[in-house]
């Protein structure tokens with residue numbers, strides 16, 4: 001049983017939304033069903049050596065076929081909000097043209113199933129599964145792809161807009177830039193610093209165009225970006241460390257936040273890139289106006305702090321999780337939430353991802369005990385509570401993830417879910433943490 005210290009007596013606002021999150025490629029499977037096209041992640045995961053163990057999302061958690069059972073599990077948890085993503089290649093197999101009705105129908109059934117159960121749908125338009133056909137014409141290096149994204153967004157808004165109260169545009173543009181174009185361990189798997197920040201600009205442009213597309217439908221739904229933000233701290237007080245930390249923060253956070261909320265890219269990052277960078281040459285008059293189209297909320301994803309050294313590198317200060325990039329630092333949640341409110345004003349905040357991978361095993365008694373996840377969620381939610389008490393307008397929180405899933409280049413080894421998936425049988429087993437979270441939700445108290 002959860003230890004007594006898992007109850008802290010911290011009550012959340014009555015309107016607080018308790019949720020969980022997933023994304024299409026990580027859970028749906030059904031890679032060839034109903035006219036779905038291929039995405040860059042199909043290509044990447046089927047390229048030998050790219051994903052641990054050769055895993056792919058072909059079947060994943062088979063959510064495409066098991067969504068009714070999954071909806072019932074969400075209801076049983078007491079979720080008030082569920083964040084999922086829409087697979088672009090299910091809606092437009094080649095990334096352009098008339099929408100595929102069978103693809104839209106799946107999300108219609110999912111959205112209706114959520115609304116019937118009193119769970120508010122929160123849909124992300126793009127969680128990294130770019131249609132491969134668009135990669136073939138340059139992917140996010142191509143300005144045209146931002147306009148293709150706006151067309152796709154418009155088709156989705158027309159079909160589902162009214163029944164989804166909150167839309168998120170692009171999931172973590174920074175991760176596409178850093179993992180997809182700098183380090184290369186995510187699709188499309190490039191190490192191309194010359195392209196990376198042009199890609200960032202086009203992702204930001206795509207975001208702004210999608211915001212405008214929603215407004216053009218006259219929808220009363222809300223929309224915003226989903227940014228993974230990293231609080232950056234100086235590793236020590238040595239020479240140059242403060243300056244290096246500030247620039248690091250520019251690349252991690254301000255590049256994305258300032259362009260949306262201030263209508264300008266941060267000058268220090270532009271200076272650092274230099275006038276010949278393809279990004280700077282790719283910015284056209286009016287782009288920042290589009291990118292800074294007013295949004296209704298900011299979705300924050302927090303996993304880890306970053307400690308910056310004088311040479312512009314990084315170091316670790318806290319123990320890491322099963323994910324080597326994740327240091328465990330709950331106060332970072334408080335710091336990043338209060339910082340965005342301080343620097344960008346009172347925009348409503350939703351936390352759309354926060355979670356921990358653990359090496360869960362299905363016990364002989366049929367249960368999955370994950371005390372580390374309970375402690376992680378407790379400590380991070382206590383930090384969220386503290387931010388709210390200080391006046392930070394956080395309206396909801398989504399655990400990453402509802403269920404175990406395809407963790408990108410790590411395959412299925414890292415388990416991030418509240419619900420254990422026994423992949424060979426696709427049996428769903430709520431972990432001990434799911435039972436704990438159910439209790440928190442029911443009491444609205446940590």
Ligand code: PNW
Nearest residue numbers: 023171172175228303304325353400407
């Ligand atoms: C997020 N980092 O990615 C994604 O949105 C999810 O799809 C993913 O499964 C989840 O986090 C867990 O990894 C991140 O390096 C990737 O700090 C990298 C980082 C953060 C988030």
